[in-house]
Amino acid sequence: MVLAxxxxxxxxxxxxxxxxxxxxxxxxxLYQRDRAFADVARLSxxxxxxxxxxxxxxxxxxxxxxxxREAQSxxxxxxxxxxxxxxxxxxxxxxVENILDEIVAPLVVxxxxxxxxxxxxxxxxxxxxxxxxxxxxxx
Numbered sequence: 509m510v511l512a513x514x515x516x517x518x519x520x521x522x523x524x525x526x527x528x529x530x531x532x533x534x535x536x537x538l539y540q541r542d543r544a545f546a547d548v549a550r551l552s553x554x555x556x557x558x559x560x561x562x563x564x565x566x567x568x569x570x571x572x573x574x575x576x577r578e579a580q581s582x583x584x585x586x587x588x589x590x591x592x593x594x595x596x597x598x599x600x601x602x603x604v605e606n607i608l609d610e611i612v613a614p615l616v617v618x619x620x621x622x623x624x625x626x627x628x629x630x631x632x633x634x635x636x637x638x639x640x641x642x643x644x645x646x647x
Contacts, residue, residue, distance in 0.1 A: 532598070547631075548635055
C-alpha cells in the first residue's frame with residue numbers, strides 16, 4: 509500500500525515536472541536519482557495483492573508507470589546512441605570497458621582489490637541488493 513501511494517505521487521510529479529534530459533550524463537543521473545525507484549516499485553508490486561480490488565488498482569498503476577518508463581527509456585536509448593556515435597567522453601559517464609584502467613588500476617597501487625562484476629544488473633536491482641543486510645553480510 510505504501511508503494512502504491514509513492515507510485516501515485518511519482519506519477520503526478522512525472523506529469524507536472526518531468527524533466528527531459530538533454531544529454532546522456534543528465535539522463536544517467538536522472539535515472540539513478542529518480543527513475544530507478546519507479547522500476548524498483550514496479551518490480552515489488554508485479555505480483556499484485558491477495559485483495560482483488562487492490563491487485564486491480566496496482567495493475568492499473570503498473571501499466572501507467574510502465575508506459576511512462578518506456579518513453580523515458582526510449583529517450584535514454586536515443587541519447588546513448590547519439591553519445592556513442594559522437595565518440596563522446598565525459599567524467600560523468602564511464603563506459604564499462606574503461607573501469608579497469610580508470611578505477612581498478614589506481615586502486616591496485618594502494619593494495620589488493622576485489623572486483624565483482626554483475627553483468628546486466630539494473631540500478632533498480634542493485635538498489636534492492638544493497639538495501640538487503642543479508643546481501644551486504646555475505647560480501
